[in-house]
Amino acid sequence: MKNKIDYADFYERVGRTNGWNFSSMNVVSEKVGWNFYEEVVRHTRSSDLLLDIGTGGGEAILSIAKEALLLVGIDLAQGMIETAQHNLQATGGHSNVRFLHMDAEKLHFPDCFFNVVSSRHSRFSASEVFRVLAQGGIFLTQQVSEHDKSNLSEAFGRGQSLGIQPGTLMERYKHKLQIAGFHDIQAREYNVVEHYATPEDLMFLLTHAPIIPDFGKVDTDFERFQQFVNEHRDEKGIRTNSARFMITARK
Numbered sequence: 001m002k003n004k005i006d007y008a009d010f011y012e013r014v015g016r017t018n019g020w021n022f023s024s025m026n027v028v029s030e031k032v033g034w035n036f037y038e039e040v041v042r043h044t045r046s047s048d049l050l051l052d053i054g055t056g057g058g059e060a061i062l063s064i065a066k067e068a069l070l071l072v073g074i075d076l077a078q079g080m081i082e083t084a085q086h087n088l089q090a091t092g093g094h095s096n097v098r099f100l101h102m103d104a105e106k107l108h109f110p111d112c113f114f115n116v117v118s119s120r121h122s123r124f125s126a127s128e129v130f131r132v133l134a135q136g137g138i139f140l141t142q143q144v145s146e147h148d149k150s151n152l153s154e155a156f157g158r159g160q161s162l163g164i165q166p167g168t169l170m171e172r173y174k175h176k177l178q179i180a181g182f183h184d185i186q187a188r189e190y191n192v193v194e195h196y197a198t199p200e201d202l203m204f205l206l207t208h209a210p211i212i213p214d215f216g217k218v219d220t221d222f223e224r225f226q227q228f229v230n231e232h233r234d235e236k237g238i239r240t241n242s243a244r245f246m247i248t249a250r251k
Contacts, residue, residue: 073100074107076104184250
């Protein structure tokens with residue numbers, strides 16, 4: 001069972017202050033298996049309509065705006081959408097990009113509307129994705145595996161997936177996609193070493209992502225943080241791991 005955390009409140013707060021912009025962090029992941037939005041682009045034609053679920057501050061689809069005819073980013077957090085709108089204006093505006101406040105469990109789009117649907121680190125409804133995808137369309141999702149940042153979860157005694165068997169979420173999603181009607185369901189995984197250059201880089205991550213629920217609200221958190229830094233620091237930085245899985249499925 002996941003540690004209790006008010007995700008809605010967390011994403012609203014982070015959305016208004018940062019979105020999903022982690023570009024300020026100095027972090028190196030060794031030999032990752034793929035770049036998710038490069039995979040999305042690889043399956044997208046210039047004439048396609050693309051939906052991005054859990055778009056956050058829209059950083060990802062703004063970076064690939066030229067790759068599709070229309071790109072729509074949705075997020076459940078109003079704060080994320082406000083940041084996405086600000087980011088869109090800051091780029092000078094892309095006439096083919098839209099950001100909408102919307103629940104992924106109930107998509108307000110016609111049947112068979114999109115050619116590509118993507119979802120990175122966000123919940124989705126397999127049946128709703130299937131409904132809005134055109135025949136032959138593709139769905140791509142990348143999710144955080146249960147053993148991501150495992151040494152951090154152990155150090156703090158809590159984590160968003162602590163105690164859950166690795167692979168549980170991936171198998172659950174594959175099953176839901178199959179039940180929804182998808183075929184050609186394929187999954188890939190990686191688990192690689194990751195180094196954060198400074199304690200400040202790691203602190204930024206923990207305060208802007210729900211890796212350690214309620215980080216900073218427990219009296220011993222900062223003492224444990226310093227101990228973690230001391231015990232996991234080497235010549236490359238502060239060592240942890242990055243574990244992800246990606247699923248692709250066809251309608």
